[in-house]
Amino acid sequence: MIRDLGDIYMVEGKKKRIVILGAGVTGLSAGIRYLDNGCDVTILEKADHAGGLARTVVRGDYRLDIGPHHLFSQNEAILQEMIDLFEKDELISFSRDAKIYFHDRFLDYPLTAKNVIFNMGLKHALFTSISVVWTSLLKLFTKKRREANFKEWATTNFGSYLYGIFFKPYTEQFWGVSCEELSLDCIPQTSKMSFAKTLKLIFLKKFEKESLSVAERETSLTLYYPIKGIGAIVEKLEKSFLSKGGKIKLSCDVSELITNKDGSFNIHFQYERETVVDDVNLVLSTIPISSLAQILRPLASPEIIQRANSLEYLSTIVLYIVIHERDVLDCAYLYMMDRPYNRISNTNRFHHKLCPEGENMLALELTCHFNDKTWNSSDEELFEKCIDYLESDNFISRNEVKQYLTVRIKNAYPFYRLNYKNNLTEIFKYFKNIPNLSLAGRIGAFKYMDIDQCLEDTSELVERHKKEGTI
Ligand SMILES: Cc1cc2nc3c(=O)[nH]c(=O)nc-3n(C[C@H](O)[C@H](O)[C@H](O)COP(=O)(O)OP(=O)(O)OC[C@H]3O[C@@H](n4cnc5c(N)ncnc54)[C@H](O)[C@@H]3O)c2cc1C
Known part of the structure; x- marks a missing residue:
């Protein structure tokens, strides 16, 4: 049976109709912000639960985060927004507490120059120092150019010795491919900064105090953790979204997203064993880019579909x-x-x-x-x-x-393979030409982001839509 919701919404009124694909942090927080701006928002989620990556799976008496998470932000407003979701006793704070296990030794995370020299052991410290000095000398005589892949970046900044004993094994184990096949973007910006700066500062004989301060800044942010697991943040977001009148359709299978000439969309999906057709003014996608390319009509060119599928x-x-x-x-x-x-x-x-x-x-x-x-x-x-x-x-x-x-x-x-950026740029160019369609989030925008950055991005996106008069 086909249920056409389009007419109902058109009669219901002037409110902008927004559909968000995916009920993770990005979808839920964007939904709340659109609702706050008087829009009518529905989230379509493929899974039978909301939460995405920031979920806590409950198995009997065990609360299992989808990968241990904590909350933090350098953006005070966003941090406060996250804290305000919780009652005082629902959130605990602690300082960063991470180490690297390296040949039976426990090193600081992120790795600092001080640690390499004093904790890695004499042999490693000596070889690392020689290799970094050698690399720095070589750099003086070679023309500066942007490193092409992760291996080049790591060897140029830390020397081939540290690359061989630390960067290569860790990175290749994590990504499952060689460092030559990886783009530099596979390391979060903050780690790049602290590794590079702390090591460079000390090897270039600047003050140790200065090098420490970079590491300290990395580690000085207060971390927060909801006592019932990270999933509590998405539960709070979901509750807030629903209480403001948002709708979430779980176990929902979107088959087609048809773009109309007037900039609106018809969206077809299976929900509770019915095929539903809905008319909407604006779509925000937080789902994998290849999934979006598959449902979009008219279909993108084979080249774009191929590029989208190449993003892993x-x-x-x-x-x-x-x-x-x-x-x-x-x-x-x-x-x-x-x-x-x-x-x-x-x-x-x-x-x-x-x-x-x-x-x-x-x-x-x-x-x-x-x-x-x-x-x-x-x-x-x-x-x-x-x-x-x-x-x-x-x-x-x-x-x-x-x-x-x-x-x-x-x-x-x-997955930041070497050629991912070319593909992503072409895909973004293509999607940009479709009015009223936005891509956001860690999976939807193919961006290595944390929860606070998802919240920051949705805040900027909705503000932009407001300014442009889209909502
Ligand atoms: C192991 C790990 C540890 C992390 N640690 C931290 C941390 O300590 N601190 C921190 O701030 N961040 C951390 N993060 C990042 C954080 O989890 C993410 O930034 C955030 O949850 C991403 O939210 P999102 O909504 O953008 O994407 P997602 O959570 O992936 O949401 C996308 C949603 O879309 C749904 N979907 C997919 N396909 C379809 C479809 N075809 N139709 C409809 N719906 C669909 C998915 O089911 C999902 O619910 C970590 C991530 C991982 C993986």
Whole structure:
């Protein structure tokens, strides 16, 4: 049965009709902002729940974040906006607490020059220093040009020694491809800054105080964590969105987004076993770009579709290992190299109520590609893949494991392959020519963003629409 909602909305009035694809942080926060500006907003979400990447999966007495998260922002207004969503006792604060595990040593995260010199061990410190000095000398005699790939960037800024022992193993393990195949954008801007600046400052014999201050700035932001897991933020956003009159249609399958000559859209979707056709004035997409290209009518050219399909996302599996309450690591996050997992988190450092009293969980993050061997491994196979390393690193022993659980996330990270930017630029050019269609969010805009940046972007987007008179 086909239900045509178009007429109803047209009669209902002058309110701008907005459809948002995807009910993650971006979709929900944009929805709230459009509602605050008097629009009529519906979110269409493919999954049977809202929340996207910032969700906490509840399994019995265990609260499992989709990858351990915390809230933070350099933007005070956005930070306050996040804090204001919670009651005082629902949010705890702590300072950054992360380390890198490097050949049985615990180094600061982000890596600082001081740490390389004093904590990596004499051999590594010496070779790193020689290699950085050599690289700096070479740079004096070579013409400056932008590094072409991640390997070039890392070797140019840190020397080939540190690249070989640190950057290469960590990065290749994380992304699953060689550093030559990766764009520089695969490292978040903040890490680039702190790594490069702290090391360069000290090797170029500037003051250590100055180098520390860069690292300190990185680590000085207060982190917040909702005591019921990161998913509480999307629950708050969802509640606020619904209370303002927004509508969310879960388990919704959008088949066609037809662009009309007058700049409006007809959107076709399956919802509760019905095919629904809706007329809307404006569409915001936070879903994978290839999914958007598939539903858009008229269809984009084969070239654009091919470019859209070439944009990949890295997937993640989080293996939660439940043990008796014990502070296994003296930090919240531990970054790992040469292991099947890239990062271990100690969930009791986030909040002890994420699991029953007397227990703690280690969250091991394994990046992979959708449908690859790791993705298709059973929970038991994943556990077996990791437990021997945890034992040999003396973190836990097999017989103290009470149980293990996994959460799998298909589109977790935009995959910045070398040629991604060309493809993205062409795709953006194409979408820009479609009036009243916007792309936003970590997945929708193919941008490595945190929650605060999603909120910042939706704030700017809605302000822009207001100024342009689109809403
Ligand atoms: C492991 C990990 C750790 C992180 N840690 C932090 C952290 O500590 N702090 C922080 O601030 N940020 C962190 N982030 C980033 C943060 O989770 C994201 O920035 C944010 O959740 C992205 O929200 P979004 O709405 O843009 O995208 P998403 O959450 O991906 O939302 C997109 C939504 O679209 C839906 N969808 C997909 N396809 C369709 C379709 N065809 N039709 C309809 N709906 C569809 C999806 O189901 C999803 O709900 C982390 C991310 C990961 C993966």
